[in-house]
Amino acid sequence: MPLSNELHLGVSAQAWLLGVALGGSGLGGILFGCLSDVYGRRIVMMWTLCLYSLGTALTAAATGPWTLLVFRLLPGLGIGGRMGRRACPAGRGLASSHARAGVGSAAAG
Numbered sequence: 001m002p003l004s005n006e007l008h009l010g011v012s013a014q015a016w017l018l019g020v021a022l023g024g025s026g027l028g029g030i031l032f033g034c035l036s037d038v039y040g041r042r043i044v045m046m047w048t049l050c051l052y053s054l055g056t057a058l059t060a061a062a063t064g065p066w067t068l069l070v071f072r073l074l075p076g077l078g079i080g081g082r083m084g085r086r087a088c089p090a091g092r093g094l095a096s097s098h099a100r101a102g103v104g105s106a107a108a109g
Contacts, residue, residue: 013065017072024076025083032081044081052078 004014028048036044055074062068 007062007065007068009065017069020069021072021076024073025080028077028080029083030080031077033083048078048081050078051075051081 003009009017032044032048035047052075055071055076055078058071058074059068062071
């Protein structure tokens with residue numbers, strides 16, 4: 001990979017970068033899912049979009065492996081925030097009530 005060669009990243013560092021992004025998406029789902037219950041889904045969705053955009057821009061400007069690692073966490077949080085409504089207890093309750101009522105299913109017509 002060109003980025004790996006430019007920043008002198010080994011296989012272990014590449015694994016850490018992937019792990020940080022995936023871990024950030026899990027944390028983002030939990031964090032922003034609960035925040036969407038407090039502040040509203042639209043506002044939090046805009047926050048996650050801004051966080052993802054900022055993290056992506058900063059990732060492009062990374063000068064070393066540690067800055068790249070930190071900057072990769074931000075897009076991960078933003079991506080996780082897009083799915084966060086399902087992670088918070090209130091969101092799970094809403095989703096299960098819709099499932100029981102048949103809202104959004106093909107059987108509901």
